[in-house]
Structures are given as C-alpha cells and as structure tokens.
Amino acid sequence: MEDLHSVSSPRRILSLSKKRRTLISLDRDDKAPGFGLSGEHGPKPSEVYGFVGSITTVVATGVYLIWAYVPDSWLHSVGIFYYPSRYWALAVPAYVMVSIALAWLFYIGLNFMSTPPPTSFNIMFDEFSKEPSISTFSEEEDRPIEPISDIGINRINDLMFNNKK
Template sequence: MEDPHSVSSPRRILSLSKKRRATVSSLDADERASGFGVSGEHGPKPSEVYGFVGSITTVVATVIFLVWAYVPEAWLHYIGIFYYPSRYWALAVPAYLMVTVVLALGFYLGLNFMSTPSPTSLNTVFDEFSREPSSFLPSMDGDEQPIEPISDIGLDRINDVMFNDENS
C-alpha cells in the first residue's frame, strides 16, 4: 500500500513523509506494479544491442564495399590504401550469391515435388486415419436414417434423371 502522505502524478511520486527524506521516483504506475527497476535489471535487452550493432555493421560494410567497388584506384592509392581484393570480386561475389539463392530455391521446390505423391495416387486421398464408409442401414425409420455415403453416380442413373425430367 502506498504512503498516505505521498503526492501522485502520472509520471512522478513525491513522498512528503516526515519519517524519511523526500524521495522522487520516476516510475510509471505500470512499471511499479510490474516491479520493473526494483529487481536490479537495468539497461537494454541483449537482442536490442545485437540489432543495433548488426545494423551499424551492415551500413559500414556496405559503405566499404561501395568505396572499394566504385572509387578509382588512383584515389585509393592517394589516401594510402594499396592492398585490396581484385575488382573482379566486386561483381563476382554478388552474382555468385544470387545464383546460389536461385539454385537453393529450385532445389527446395524439386525436393517438395519428389516427396509429394502423384495426383493419381490414392495416398493423396487416404491415410492411416481414413475409415471405410459404413454400410447403409435401411432398417431405420424415416428421418432417423443416416446420410447415404458419398459415391459416384452411374451414367445410367444420370441419363434416367435427365431424360425423365425432360419428358415430364
């Protein structure tokens, strides 16, 4: 329970108790309720740090790559950079990476096609959980009869229905 001599605001709690010095807390009510800040865990989460460092590294690596790929050799020599990989790799590495991704996707699609049964296979319809259709029980009365199992309708039955309806 809070001290009865404290002043509450949305952002700050100022304790005016005579028993102790005035203290100021900048925790929100939600943070106080959850115990945030009390447990001793301070600072950013590791995932936030990894994300920040990763994004900075990506930007720096991209700038270095673009400088290496597009700045003339004379300028690089002027600023003191004499050892760097051949410019061939500036074009070859991205091309190899794109071809590798396309081949990996093609390989993945091929594996899926190989592991899937053909459309004419009965394995696409039946599995270990399939059951045989129950036989129709004609002994039941009227509305209590179960729905007849799904089956193919023969051509002779279709012809009878079509031609009998037209003659009526």
C-alpha cells in the same frame, strides 16, 4: 515507526486514504510495460543485436561501394594500397545470387519428388484422416456441433458435380 507522510522519492506519490495505501511510482526504471526495458535495467539483448547489426550492415555496404567504385588513384592517395581485386566485387554477388536460385530450384524439385502421384490414395487418406462420426439425433432435438473430421470424396463429388438445384 515510519512517518506516513514522508516519501522516499519526490517522483513517488503516496495515497493517504484511510481504506487503502497505495504507492504509485512515476520512475521509468520500475518494471512497467511500455518503457522497452527488460526485467533488469538496460535494453533487451535483441535490441542491442538489432542495433549492432544495422550499423554493421551500413558500414559494410559503404566499404563495399567504396571498394567497388572508387578509382585506384583515390584509394592510393588515402593510403589504402592492399585490397581484393575488383573482379570479386561482381563475382561474389553473382555467385550468391546463383546459389540462392539453385537452392530454390532444388527445394521445388525436392517437393515435387516427395509429392505422391495424383492416382495415389495417400492424397485422400493418411494417418491423420478422421472419419465423420454418425450421430443419431432427431430433427426436433438440439444437435451439438459435430467434431472435426475430413469430408469424404463421395460427399465432395456429390456437392460439386451433382446438378440438383
């Protein structure tokens, strides 16, 4: 039989109360929330991908700035003789920005084309429209909360444009 007073690790505390025996661990490698560890030991894959992505972005930005702004004589003195033309240092970002702007305008135009005209009944009613239920409760009874439904256009017009105060 195992000795109750011995503990396998100096970082673990064993409660010796008579009613219960609990083991409290102070090790960080247990599955405790807040330590940033996954179910297994080590970092989460999303943390690794984020770290590698941020380092790659910094390195790529540095290489781009060196390629775009450092004179040819300095690059040749370091031993770099083959690199793309400086024209592409301006052309590629310009092409990317124009492509993003055109995609944005295309998206807006597609939304305008798919929107029904203002005179269409499809603006007010569609397959998901719910008519309000008619409840028959007297004023003295406790009325339950009515189920979710659409407000009819006649009720909206009455609330907005009827000048009864």
